Amino acid sequence: MLLRHYFIFLSIIFFLQGCGSSSSDEVVQTPVQEQPSTPETPEVEIELITCASLNKLELAQASVQSQMQGFEASKAIDGSFLETNRWSTSNEQHDLILTLDETSLVKGISIAWLNTDERSYSFDIATSQDKEEWLPVLTSAISNSQTNRSEYIAVTESSAKYIKIIANGSDKSDGNHIVEVEAFGCRENITSSIELNDWYLSIPVDESTNSKAKSIYESTLNDNYFNAEFFFLDKEGGMVFRAPIEGAKTSSNTKYTRTELREMLRRGNTNISTQGVNKNNWVFSSAPASDQSAAGGVDGTLTAELSVNFVTETGDSSQVGRVIIGQIHANDDEPIRVYYRKLPNNEKGAIYLAHEIKDGDDTYYELIGTRSKSAENPANGIKLNERFGYQISVSGNFLTFTLTRSGESDITEVIDMSNSGYDSGGQYMYFKAGVYNQNNSGDPKDYVQATFYKIDNSHINYDG
Secondary structure, X not given: OHHHHHHHHHHHHHHXXXXXXXXXXXXXXXXXHHOOOOOOOOHHHHHOOOOOOOEEEOEEEEEEOOOEOOEOHHHHHOOOOOOOOOEEEOOOOEEXXXXXXXXXXXXEEEEEEOOOOOOOEEEEEEEEOOOOOEEEEEEEEEOOOOOOOOEEEEEEEEEEEEEEEEEEEEXXXXXXXXXXXXXXXXXXXXXXXXXXXXXXXXXXXXXXXXXXXXXXXXXXXXXXXXXXXOEEEOOOOOEEEEEEOOOOOOXXXXXXXXXXXXXXXXXXXXXXXXXXXXXXXXXXOOOOHHHHHHOOEEEEEEEEEEEEEEOOOOOOOOOOOEEEXXXXXXXXXXXXXXXXXXXXXXXXXXXXXXXXXXXXXXXXXXXXXXXXXXXXXXXXXXXXXXXXXXXXEEEOOEEEEEEEOOOOOOEEEEEEOOOOOOOOOOOOEEEEEEEEEOOOOOOXXXXXXXXXXXXXXXXXXXXX
């Protein structure tokens, strides 16, 4: 009841200032004398929620007054950024009402508008506890006509169960077209349990026009870094990595986009180079003794728990549905790459490994299902959003990979690297974890996404 009085009180203020809801819902004007003489507002309750890191909120339902056939409101929250999966209406001033799965502190909205002809949309945003009293949290907003990417907008913080996007048409027509909407905030102060002091992040966006992908280094990454497009926390604190087909690459030698962590044993000490046999990287215990002394660690173990949420569904059949979720990277080659692949017609996905000989070819190891572009649904495969784990462990020239799943026996593969060339002088290693999209042929907005719940790395002679 106190919370309801608080929102009624705010509605009066906005009414007196000439700011009303632009929706079809009327703002209720309640006489001042009906308020308690010393009203207790819910401000203290809201202040207890401190979003140190913004979490993505779950949108359970979308409803509208009007929609075009085949472009229903539900498509604005279906997780797809393909332009064919959108909400559209031919008329202006229509409200897209989003229902959160539970009352949360709403702090920002990310909207992907249909913008194939550089149009800009006019819109307002309001929130509510009950769909009766609405609080304006963003007014007279205009979308960026120069981008077809999602736009994140911070709004006035409010505790809400419902979010209303009041769509007022574009500068080209009265129609409204929203490809995807995501909401950010928190239910409580939920943060990730993953420690990132010895990692940096690569995201597939240009640092400048036609430049390479952007690197988020240790100090910035650990300052509650957030990116609504590529890197954020889910409502439980899971760390979400997303990489669309369209985007900047990490180098001219890379064909695919990634949102991926790169191990940095220097832990923010920029006096140490990122490359080379030095205190930023590690070596195998089969490497020369001088390299072991110079490196930041010897041998290593990476343990991860995750779920793959989305894989690409468009493009060449040889590429569709595949993503790398973990690696050991050497100077120029990869002692191991961990793949997840689910084909569009299959319910479950496969897990396989690639071991690259130094300056040579790949050897593949299929653990669950097959990497074939025409693979049948693997009977013991892993579904999207199913939680599983893996561990990569190196001791000398032997690499052991272990796949773990609840209720299933562990699957282990041991790779003998005695003839792979990584025990020669000058070869340095670093772990990588995240999503490395292995499709560059599909719809530019098609993407891969995984949520990590645990990422732990350790090495001999490393105290990080």
